[in-house]
Amino acid sequence: MSALTFVAASDLPPLSQVTVWLNDPSNWTGPNGLLFHLRQHVIYTVVAVVIALIIALPIGLLVGHTGRGAFLVGGLTNGLRAVPALGLVVLLVVWLSPKIHLLQSVPGVVDHRGALPYLIPVEIVLVLLAIPPILINTYAGVQNVDPEARDAAKGMGMTGFQVVRKVELPCALPLIMSGLRSSVLQVIATATIAAFAPFLGGLGSYIINGAQVINDPHNGYPAMVGAGLVVAALALVAELSLIVVQRYVVSPGISGRFRKSKPTVQASDGTVVGTELAGV
Amino acid sequence: MSELWQYFRDNQSDIAGWTWTTVWLAGGSLLVGLLIALPLGWVASRYRWSYPPLVTLAGLVYTIPSIVLFVTLPGLLGTRVLDPINVGVALTAYTVALLVRVVADGLTSVSGDLLEAAAAMGYTGRQRLFAVQFPISIPVIGAGLRVAAVSNVSLISVASLVGVQQLGALFVRGSQTVTLVPIVLGVIIIMLLAFAFDAVILLGIRLMTPWQRAVRAR
Numbered sequence: 001m002s003a004l005t006f007v008a009a010s011d012l013p014p015l016s017q018v019t020v021w022l023n024d025p026s027n028w029t030g031p032n033g034l035l036f037h038l039r040q041h042v043i044y045t046v047v048a049v050v051i052a053l054i055i056a057l058p059i060g061l062l063v064g065h066t067g068r069g070a071f072l073v074g075g076l077t078n079g080l081r082a083v084p085a086l087g088l089v090v091l092l093v094v095w096l097s098p099k100i101h102l103l104q105s106v107p108g109v110v111d112h113r114g115a116l117p118y119l120i121p122v123e124i125v126l127v128l129l130a131i132p133p134i135l136i137n138t139y140a141g142v143q144n145v146d147p148e149a150r151d152a153a154k155g156m157g158m159t160g161f162q163v164v165r166k167v168e169l170p171c172a173l174p175l176i177m178s179g180l181r182s183s184v185l186q187v188i189a190t191a192t193i194a195a196f197a198p199f200l201g202g203l204g205s206y207i208i209n210g211a212q213v214i215n216d217p218h219n220g221y222p223a224m225v226g227a228g229l230v231v232a233a234l235a236l237v238a239e240l241s242l243i244v245v246q247r248y249v250v251s252p253g254i255s256g257r258f259r260k261s262k263p264t265v266q267a268s269d270g271t272v273v274g275t276e277l278a279g280v
Numbered sequence: 281m282s283e284l285w286q287y288f289r290d291n292q293s294d295i296a297g298w299t300w301t302t303v304w305l306a307g308g309s310l311l312v313g314l315l316i317a318l319p320l321g322w323v324a325s326r327y328r329w330s331y332p333p334l335v336t337l338a339g340l341v342y343t344i345p346s347i348v349l350f351v352t353l354p355g356l357l358g359t360r361v362l363d364p365i366n367v368g369v370a371l372t373a374y375t376v377a378l379l380v381r382v383v384a385d386g387l388t389s390v391s392g393d394l395l396e397a398a399a400a401m402g403y404t405g406r407q408r409l410f411a412v413q414f415p416i417s418i419p420v421i422g423a424g425l426r427v428a429a430v431s432n433v434s435l436i437s438v439a440s441l442v443g444v445q446q447l448g449a450l451f452v453r454g455s456q457t458v459t460l461v462p463i464v465l466g467v468i469i470i471m472l473l474a475f476a477f478d479a480v481i482l483l484g485i486r487l488m489t490p491w492q493r494a495v496r497a498r
Contacts, residue, residue, distance in 0.1 A: 015355040081427070082474035084434040086441070087467040090451040095460055189345030193438060196455070207347055211442055214361060225355060228348035235343040 012214065017222035022229070034203075034230060041202040041234065043109055044119075044191045048126030049184055055127070056134040057176070064142025064172070065164050073139050077132040085129055085190045092121035093197045112199040122194040129190055130183040137179025141172025171254055177246040181239055188235045203231045284468075287461045294449075295469070301364060301446040302473060306432040309368050310477075313375025314425065320376070321383025322409070334380055341377035346370060346435050350442050364446070367439045374435070375428045382424030386417030419492070422485035429477040434470055447473075 021027060028034045063069045100117035110119065145168050153167045169176075195204030206227030214220045247255070288295060324334045349370035354361045357369065390413050398412045437448030450466030486493075 012355060012361065015352075018355075078430070078478075079471075082430050082434055082471045082478075084437040084448070084451075084467060084470045086437045086448055087451050087463060087470065090455045091460070091463045091467060094455060094458055094463060185343055189347070192345050192347050193441065196441065204347070207351055208441060221351075221355070221361075224351045228345075228351050232344045232348050235345065236340070239339075239343050 012221045013217040015222075015225065017217055018225045018229070021218065021222040021226045027223075027226075034227065037201050037203050037205060037227070038230060038234065040109055040200070041188070041191050041204075041231070044123065044126065044194065044200075044202060045184065045187045045238075048123055048130050048187050048191075049180070051123075051127045052130035052134055052183060053180070056131045057138055060135045060138025060176075061142060061164055061169065061172075064139045065160070065168060067143075070139065070143075073135055077136040080128065080132045085125065086193050086196070088125045088128070089122060089190075089193055089196055092125055093118060096121045096124075097197075110199055110201065115199040118197040118200055122191075122197050122200060126187050126190055126194070130187050133179040133182035133186065134176070135179075137175045137182075138172060141175030141179075142168045144175070145171040170251055173250045174246070174255055177242065177250065181242045181246075184238050184242060185235055188231065188238060192231055203227050203234070283461050284465050287465055291462075295447075295465075298445060298447045298449055299469065299473070302433065302436050302470070305364060305368050305371065305436055305446065306429065306473070306477065309371035309375055310425070310429055310432060312368075313372045313428065314379060316372070317376045317379035317383050320380045322387060324380060324384035325387040331384060335384065338377040338380045341373050346374070346438050347441055349373065350439050350444070362443050362445075364439075364444050367436060367444055367446075371432045371435060375432065378428045378431075379421070379424050383417070383421055386420035386424075387413055389420065390416045415488070418485060418488050422481060422488075426478050426481050429481055430474045433474040433477055437466070437470060 026033075030036070060073070063073050097117040097120075100120055102116045103114050104116045105111050105113050106115055106119060142164075149167055149171065150163060153163045158166065191202050192204035192207065194200055195202050195208045204227075206223045210216075210220050210224035210227075214224070320334060324331045350366055351361075353359065353366040353369055354363065357366065359365055394412060394416065395408055398408045403411065436446050437451060439446060440448030440452050447466055447470050450462040450469075454460065454463035454466070
């Protein structure tokens with residue numbers, strides 16, 4: 001585990017050094033380059049979000065459809081939002097990692113032997129943080145479906161499953177997508193913190209390692225800010241691509257692109273949905 | 281449980297100092313953020329053309345991970361890396377980013393009939409804004425404020441990674457000594473603080489919206 005003691009820096013390398021660092025091709029390529037760490041970061045993110053979707057989407061649809069367990073969903077979401085992500089990462093790494101007796105590396109992602117016991121707890125944290133936005137937005141999306149549309153579907157003889165698949169899911173899709181976007185942003189941000197665990201790398205490793213040698217004009221402050229900018233760029237690209245995906249998957253009749261103003265969407269407990277926390 | 285208590289007693293003065301730093305960083309950035317977001321949100325609701333750019337800009341700020349802001353701000357502001365003010369500025373930026381849209385949507389959602397009634401009663405534009413439109417949107421703005429408060433409190437701990445001393449320092453200690461006690465204690469105190477902020481705001485909303493209970497009582 002990295003020690004975090006370093007001297008207070010009064011004369012940091014200037015921000016102009018960041019452009020120099022980012023423009024140096026040798027910082028991008030190679031087995032320890034930005035591209036390699038970017039790839040790790042993306043893989044950690046995608047794995048966590050996909051697992052979270054598999055867990056949260058069915059539960060959200062079920063709770064929204066039946067109306068049972070809504071209290072639990074709301075409480076869980078509010079509770080998890082208060083949990084400090086860094087604390088959870090450190091907790092699981094200290095507590096769970098020594099209990100996992102697998103010495104494998106993860107080929108192509110982390111080549112260190114013994115990386116797996118650290119990757120598993122970190123992925124658990126990422127999944128835990130990715131679930132609430134998807135879950136609450138799926139639930140709220142289904143709850144907000146026009147009851148007449150639901151009744152009409154039932155009246156046409158649709159089974160419960162058909163109502164969920166053909167009416168509630170498409171109608172809730174805008175909110176589900178906005179929950180997914182919050183999740184992705186949150187996981188990208190938290191994966192930066194995950195570099196706190198040994199071996200895992202990711203873009204956060206530049207920030208954690210750079211803090212040790214902060215006055216170094218190459219690997220210190222400039223690398224921290226440079227890698228930080230790459231994380232921010234990744235978050236931005238992810239957000240924009242998901243907005244594009246949303247435009248394609250959401251039916252125009254539902255997205256309200258023909259309407260002039262969008263109504264504010266509120267969950268039944270008064271929480272404003274769609275203003276989920278993203279930065280971590 | 282007794283170990284937690286023991287650790288708490290042994291490190292009381294450290295923990296009290298860190299808690300205080302966390303409280304004023306979270307509370308201060310929340311207040312300043314709200315004060316900045318109110319006029320911005322009003323502009324976004326009053327002049328429709330300004331809504332998309334303001335809300336998009338706010339969304340962009342929100343995509344920047346906090347650790348990136350904590351690291352970049354010293355270079356931009358000329359502050360020291362360990363200066364807690366960096367954390368305060370970053371959290372204020374997040375609070376503004378979250379609240380601008382909430383304030384704008386809250387103000388916009390006030391029904392036109394209500395505003396017309398106020399106008400008919402002789403309220404001027406400014407009176408309508410401060411005596412009708414803002415109070416009516418308090419529940420919506422308050423809900424946004426609660427989200428901002430809780431996330432602020434738990435975000436602050438990330439600043440430990442760049443060395444700013446606050447409750448997150450307990451996580452660093454725990455990882456350095458590979459002991460669970462300080463980590464668990466840190467998680468517990470931070471969550472309690474978050475819930476305390478939440479409760480205070482909830483109480484504030486209740487006190488500022490007496491008409492809601494009057495309507496319910498009828």
